[in-house]
Amino acid sequence: MDSVKTLLPDSALPTHWYNLAADFPEPLDPVLHPGTHEPVGPEDLAPLFPPALIEQEVSTERWIPIPDEVRQVLLQWRCTPLYRARRWEEALGTPARIYYKYEGVSPSGSHKPNTAVPQAFYNREAGIRKITTETGAGQWGSSLALACRMFGLECLVYMVRVSFEQKPYRRAFMETFDATCIPSPSESTEAGRAILAEDPECRGSLGIAISEAVEVAAQSADTSYCLGSVLNHVLLHQTVIGQEAREQLEAVGESPDVIVGCTGGGSNFAGIAFPFLGEGLRDGRLPRVVAVEPAACPTLTKGPLAYDYGDTAHLTPLVKMNTLGSSFVPPGFHSGGLRYHGMAPMVSHCRKLGLLEARSFHQLETFAAGVGFAQAEGILPAPEANHAVIGAQREAERCREEGRADTILFNLCGHGNFDMQAYSDYHAGKLHDYDYPNEEIAMALAGLPSL
């Protein structure tokens, strides 16, 4: 019997998160105050985040302990399986050995609970009663709703309006866990009202929803804001993925030649890649690392590295990142989780340091790759994860052409069970590709803050 999966016992769940900031050859650029453009201190972030998360945000400690209560909840579905994609390798006719880490076994079907759980935990520890957040496709909102329910917190989710309407089932999922879900832009915030006054039909964006959630959190001492990607502490929490994968690959005598992840805000990518990058920076043997993004929102491949806001209303601090401009609204392709104008500062920093390669793909080719993967492996990926799938497939095809038996590792960050409308449309021939939004990007970049 060929083993296709590698499981780990509960005892193998990492006890610490890994912080790549400890191993960067040069430090991250400072985060700047949106008003003064001066570096922010912890006190500037206090209205939004509890102290423990602010500390993690700025930490350069290599290993940060995971609280027992958080590990206890993570153990519900972790350690997640690592699969060898034997049937897919055969279908692709590649000599490569392809492994994928499968985060779809979590209760909400993606990697997002890895950070939702500790964020809810630290907020409860700090005496916070209520959390606000934004969500695009709904993966993050669902995960935070679940985590808040487990730690007895209220949860208010601003959901990008176009997704709110397209994905009523995600809302039903959040409501099952007692969260409140509001379509964004909404009349409930100043930021939302300002947008609606200009465009009553506005379909919303992650940048707008962030503005609304941040505005509400900043107004009450017992309310915090949580973000599902981009920030250093969020990426940190995802490093359980790569640490487990490393141990699982070691158990089968492998180490990856190339690691592939999809990038929206950057967190699932960081989760799989950072522990390997850190090790490579320490021992000088770096694996190739490939970040895959949608051609219609090409943050890493087309966006300059610049200081920019995380949201549309410019309530967030300024961070140095690859960005398409905070006013950029990506076209309506189906990977809602990848429709963000910016990229995590730590992932952007990796790009600058030459630690990763970035590629972009068009929508239809990502779905074709995802269907091929599903037919071989039986798991239907989320549209976001299809970007990692096509990235891994291109590497496998390269191996076929070069006659090389590389070891490819990719992160299958979630299943597509809540994205079946996208697959329906794909099967019916209703999906199409979007051109690179070059003009829109140029306009949005023209509005970058001058420092």
Next chain:
Amino acid sequence: MDSVKTLLPDSALPTHWYNLAADFPEPLDPVLHPGTHEPVGPEDLAPLFPPALIEQEVSTERWIPIPDEVRQVLLQWRCTPLYRARRWEEALGTPARIYYKYEGVSPSGSHKPNTAVPQAFYNREAGIRKITTETGAGQWGSSLALACRMFGLECLVYMVRVSFEQKPYRRAFMETFDATCIPSPSESTEAGRAILAEDPECRGSLGIAISEAVEVAAQSADTSYCLGSVLNHVLLHQTVIGQEAREQLEAVGESPDVIVGCTGGGSNFAGIAFPFLGEGLRDGRLPRVVAVEPAACPTLTKGPLAYDYGDTAHLTPLVKMNTLGSSFVPPGFHSGGLRYHGMAPMVSHCRKLGLLEARSFHQLETFAAGVGFAQAEGILPAPEANHAVIGAQREAERCREEGRADTILFNLCGHGNFDMQAYSDYHAGKLHDYDYPNEEIAMALAGLPSL
């Protein structure tokens, strides 16, 4: 760290299916030919099923080996986890220890692939090129589509029309695996045309869809029919569930005082219960076993044990089972997988022998139990599985009242990711209970064949 889940290594995947027929104190009643009413022989079943499955259908061997190629595919997601429901126990305030076996980790999200895979395998071995089947909620059709794709078979699914319209995403899932999905009743069969001639608006039923699928299979030598529940060989394939659960409970030093499963056709229930019942029959220490069904389709609690047809058009053989009458069309409640007029002959036989207790619950109380379970455990059950959840909850409440620390085991046969419309309706107060359909049952029972 309290361990909440028990995993098993690949090597623990059962090598044999367990056949309860070997341990029944009295044998099952024979299956009768629909025309002659004489016991059928293997040759009567040959137009529909390959020889290996016919052999399993009538076997009284206790252990039937699982082919290596089947085990290899099952290993993709098996062994499935066994969870201790610590947070739910706490929420219920019960001294009981509650364990649940979670079959939702399979690629289609339920226990159904456990039998879809061997059925596809044996058909391919027999040179069959195409499979027909029926599906209600879509769990079975999805699982068979997946299995057929893996073994290179065509797959034609007749989907009950009301579900076809309510659940377009299940169709998209099947199409991802290249299956063809037709709403039933359809114009493509004699059985379908006859129904439509009488009622052009007919919403369909599992009984009708079975008639259509059987008719198509019977017409071509290279086409077989597959059923997702009810038959002996289907129940047999599900016994991996109970065998694994037994080993997992043993690993934590437990044996179940009571075992709970939901019953539609009976296969997930048999999967969890039969290995324990067999052991109990052999050593004289039987656990309590509770079968839970919808009040609106109360096959075990209100249906007599009688010879009846498995389908509406009376193309199938006659089997001795608890039945509500083959013309009974259950009301439109949300557990499509439990909307069947009959019950597996082996489960019916257990009822007759006093090996199980049967209970029925109304729709709203099952959803309330499912939401409570989800809030505690993080997993949103399928509406069908909510029947097992409420059954386990009632046992836990009994333990609370009696101050007893029983060990309760139940089968969480699938997740609700594809059933979010039902949860949306529940949250919006749009779901309602159905009265016991006493009159409809009386009418349908009046039409039972007289032998």
